[in-house]
Amino acid sequence: MTASLSAPPAVGTLHGVGVGPGDPELLTLRAVRIIDDAPVIAYPATRQGESMALAIVDAFLRDDQEQLALPLMFSPAQTPDDPAYDRAADAIATHLDEGRSVAVLCQGDPLFHGSFIYLLARLGDRYPVDVTPGVSSIMASAAAIARPLAHGTETLTVVPATASDDRLRAVLTPAEVAVVMKVGRHLPRVARILAEVGLADGALCVTRVGYADERVRPLPEALTRPEGVPYFTLVLARRAAADARDARTAEGDAA
Numbered sequence: 001m002t003a004s005l006s007a008p009p010a011v012g013t014l015h016g017v018g019v020g021p022g023d024p025e026l027l028t029l030r031a032v033r034i035i036d037d038a039p040v041i042a043y044p045a046t047r048q049g050e051s052m053a054l055a056i057v058d059a060f061l062r063d064d065q066e067q068l069a070l071p072l073m074f075s076p077a078q079t080p081d082d083p084a085y086d087r088a089a090d091a092i093a094t095h096l097d098e099g100r101s102v103a104v105l106c107q108g109d110p111l112f113h114g115s116f117i118y119l120l121a122r123l124g125d126r127y128p129v130d131v132t133p134g135v136s137s138i139m140a141s142a143a144a145i146a147r148p149l150a151h152g153t154e155t156l157t158v159v160p161a162t163a164s165d166d167r168l169r170a171v172l173t174p175a176e177v178a179v180v181m182k183v184g185r186h187l188p189r190v191a192r193i194l195a196e197v198g199l200a201d202g203a204l205c206v207t208r209v210g211y212a213d214e215r216v217r218p219l220p221e222a223l224t225r226p227e228g229v230p231y232f233t234l235v236l237a238r239r240a241a242a243d244a245r246d247a248r249t250a251e252g253d254a255a
Contacts, residue, residue, distance in 0.1 A: 004111055012040075012101040014092065014127045016110035018134015019056045020143070022210030026135045028056065034132050035060050038103035040095045042088075043067040044115050053105035068092070072115055080118050087170065089122035096127045109134045113160065113181065124182055141206040145216055149236075150177050152223050161186035161235075163195060173197045177238050184231035191223055203237040205229060 017034050020026035035041065035057055045051040049069060063068075070088040092102050110116040110131050122127065138158065142149045148158040157175035160166060161183045168190070172178055178199055180190050187205070194200040205222040205231055207215045219237075222229055 009097050010100050011127055012096040014096060014120075014123050014129050015101060015103040016106055016114075016116040016129070016131040017103050018051050018106050018109040018132055020021060020135040020210060021108055021137040021140045022052070022056060022214075023140075024056055024059060024206065026140065027060075028132065028134065031057075031132050031134065032060055034130070035103050036062070037101070037106075038065065039100045040066045040068055040102040041105065042070055042092055042102050043105040044072045044088075044107075045069040047071050052103075052106045056107070057105060066095075066100075068095070070104075070115075076114055080121070082118075085115070085118040085122065092119065093123060093126070096123070104132065104136045108136045112136050137181070137206075137209050137232070137234060140209045141179075141236060144206060144209055144214065145204055145236065147204075147236065147238075149179075161190050165189065167199060172190050172199060175199065175237075175239075178236075180235040180237070182231055183229060183233040183235055186226060187222060187229050187233070187235075190235060191219055194219070194235070199237040199239060201240060203235055203236050207233040209234075 005043070015034050015038060017031050017216070018028075019031060023251070041054075041061060043051045043054040051069065052104055054176060068091060072084050072088070086212070089250070092104070095102050099119070102129075102243065104116055106114045106116045108114060144211070154176045157171055157178045158181065159171050159178070160181050161172075168180075172193060175197075180194075183190055191200060194203055199218060203219040205217045219235065222233075
């Protein structure tokens with residue numbers, strides 16, 4: 001008698017869902033659909049259980065969905081090989097192995113300086129993967145100040161403020177348009193280096209873009225705040241030559 005062969009159980013899909021920088025109205029229709037379809041909603045959270053990503057999608061969650069908190073440090077000290085990512089991947093894999101798809105909420109875009117990147121590295125070769133892009137804080141900040149990020153042949157340089165001074169100088173010195181992310185306590189040294197490389201004039205700080213307390217400040221004003229600026233602050237800077245080109249383009253369009 002020949003033993004019957006049964007098909008292996010179907011596994012769930014790992015979804016990386018970009019939920020934008022903070023404003024629920026910046027969620028894409030696809031993100032809302034994926035979130036609504038998923039039986040399990042996973043989200044990065046502080047060790048106290050707080051999650052900015054979860055708060056963004058709160059109005060779209062159902063009572064019958066399981067919520068899975070992924071405790072992470074949200075600190076430069078948390079490197080890609082941190083055991084916290086291993087634990088998070090294992091918790092997600094438990095659901096995927098049982099056939100339940102998991103939507104991992106990612107503030108901004110999943111593949112742009114996001115923790116989902118490290119989960120993907122651990123799970124992507126074992127499970128089906130689907131990624132929903134999201135509006136990044138960079139795009140939202142440019143929209144908030146109605147200033148072009150880049151056009152024509154311009155290049156855009158993006159660097160985290162957590163980089164070393166030498167790294168910041170190296171990437172910002174040739175930059176035409178620059179974004180420095182995750183500024184927080186690094187603002188004074190970021191401002192100093194921007195001045196050294198000729199990018200400080202006209203630079204703007206955008207804090208908590210997409211939230212009710214969103215603020216846009218000129219760089220000198222932000223530097224005078226005794227309490228500093230929050231971690232979720234970025235600086236947008238353009239060289240004077242780039243601003244001059246913008247002005248000439250605007251004049252030509254109006255002619």
